[in-house]
Amino acid sequence: MKIHIKAPAKINFFLEIKNKRADEYHNLESIMQTVSLYDELSFELAKNMVSLECSDKSLSAYETNIVYKAAMAVKKHYNADKGVKIYLKKRIPIGAGLGGGSSDAASTLEALVKLWNIKTTKDELEQIAIKLGADVPFFLTGGTALCEGIGEIVTPLKSIGELNIILVNPGFGVPTADVYKKIKFPLTNQAKIHTIKDLIFNNSFNKKEAFKSCFNRFEEFVFPNYPEILEIKRVLNELCYASLMSGSGATVFSILDSGIKIEKLKSRLNRCGWKIWFVTTIDTSFHPLFSST
Numbered sequence: 595m596k597i598h599i600k601a602p603a604k605i606n607f608f609l610e611i612k613n614k615r616a617d618e619y620h621n622l623e624s625i626m627q628t629v630s631l632y633d634e635l636s637f638e639l640a641k642n643m644v645s646l647e648c649s650d651k652s653l654s655a656y657e658t659n660i661v662y663k664a665a666m667a668v669k670k671h672y673n674a675d676k677g678v679k680i681y682l683k684k685r686i687p688i689g690a691g692l693g694g695g696s697s698d699a700a701s702t703l704e705a706l707v708k709l710w711n712i713k714t715t716k717d718e719l720e721q722i723a724i725k726l727g728a729d730v731p732f733f734l735t736g737g738t739a740l741c742e743g744i745g746e747i748v749t750p751l752k753s754i755g756e757l758n759i760i761l762v763n764p765g766f767g768v769p770t771a772d773v774y775k776k777i778k779f780p781l782t783n784q785a786k787i788h789t790i791k792d793l794i795f796n797n798s799f800n801k802k803e804a805f806k807s808c809f810n811r812f813e814e815f816v817f818p819n820y821p822e823i824l825e826i827k828r829v830l831n832e833l834c835y836a837s838l839m840s841g842s843g844a845t846v847f848s849i850l851d852s853g854i855k856i857e858k859l860k861s862r863l864n865r866c867g868w869k870i871w872f873v874t875t876i877d878t879s880f881h882p883l884f885s886s887t
């Protein structure tokens with residue numbers, strides 16, 4: 595039996611830091627959204643070993659790869675005596691604020707309980723997920739969701755429909771842990787999540803209106819050290835009506851309205867040597883993304 599999964603990227607429409615915990619992690623309030631840029635994974639039943647091959651040779655295929663970690667976590671938690679041969683095709687850029695590794699990990703949890711025929715619950719998988727990374731539980735739900743705590747308290751929100759989004763990445767990554775370390779308290783003018791939540795609840799999360807309520811606290815801590823990311827934002831603001839950095843960077847995104855001139859946008863951004871993807875928001879992360887042969 596072989597299982598194929600597409601693991602989607604995410605963007606953060608809203609990200610405010612609430613405070614720092616005693617264990618150095620930060621409580622946050624974020625609205626996360628899965629989008630149609632995917633890593634691809636396949637899982638083939640094997641005797642009892644876990645093995646991983648990854649298309650991106652800059653990533654380890656062993657203990658430091660979150661996919662390998664996720665597989666070992668399932669094996670240990672359920673005392674599973676089966677093995678798996680995993681292939682990971684990376685398409686989501688690494689360290690891009692798009693949650694690629696976290697999504698790969700969540701897909702691995704979902705695939706292995708199916709492949710190894712393990713009886714479990716979503717709650718139990720969420721407990722394994724949070725030990726792998728703060729963003730991993732979100733990807734077990736996907737779509738549009740409010741994430742609180744350090745990211746593990748996930749509340750699904752109403753679908754915002756299919757919005758067209760452009761992702762722009764400078765071609766380098768930003769280490770998440772370094773950005774969290776840069777946060778200085780007290781934060782000025784805590785951003786309010788209510789407006790954006792109300793817009794989603796009232797089916798009014800559309801274009802210009804929505805972008806006024808989007809916010810990312812990390813922008814002020816990332817831009818001073820990475821002027822090229824600020825430059826992406828400046829150029830996108832010229833061509834679209836607004837833009838926002840995703841997570842801890844380095845990707846910046848804009849919501850595209852129907853009047854946008856795609857060719858003009860492409861040629862202007864390509865001239866800067868940046869990578870671009872045209873994607874849409876997607877409702878659920880997994881179920882339609884699974885297939886087995």
Ligand SMILES: C[C@@](CO)(OP(=O)(O)O)[C@H](O)COP(=O)(O)OP(=O)(O)OC[C@H]1O[C@@H](n2ccc(N)nc2=O)[C@H](O)[C@@H]1O
Pocket residue numbers: 606609618619620621622624690691692693696726727728729730743744745770771774840841842843
């Ligand atoms: C910033 C966000 C926003 O969605 O995403 P990315 O930009 O990485 O995609 C997340 O909070 C990233 O989540 P994730 O990438 O899973 O973080 P982890 O691997 O658990 O942690 C990496 C490091 O970030 C810090 N960290 C992470 C999450 C959190 N709520 N508080 C923290 O202080 C910790 O120092 C930790 O050592």
Ligand SMILES: Nc1ncnc2c1ncn2[C@@H]1O[C@H](COP(=O)(O)OP(=O)(O)O)[C@@H](O)[C@H]1O
Pocket residue numbers: 653658659660661687688689690691692693694695696698768770841842843844
């Ligand atoms: N399967 C994986 N995909 C991406 N990054 C991984 C993976 N496994 C481990 N990592 C490590 O996780 C870090 C970045 O994770 P990633 O999810 O790409 O970015 P971000 O946290 O910015 O969304 C990198 O240091 C990378 O080496």
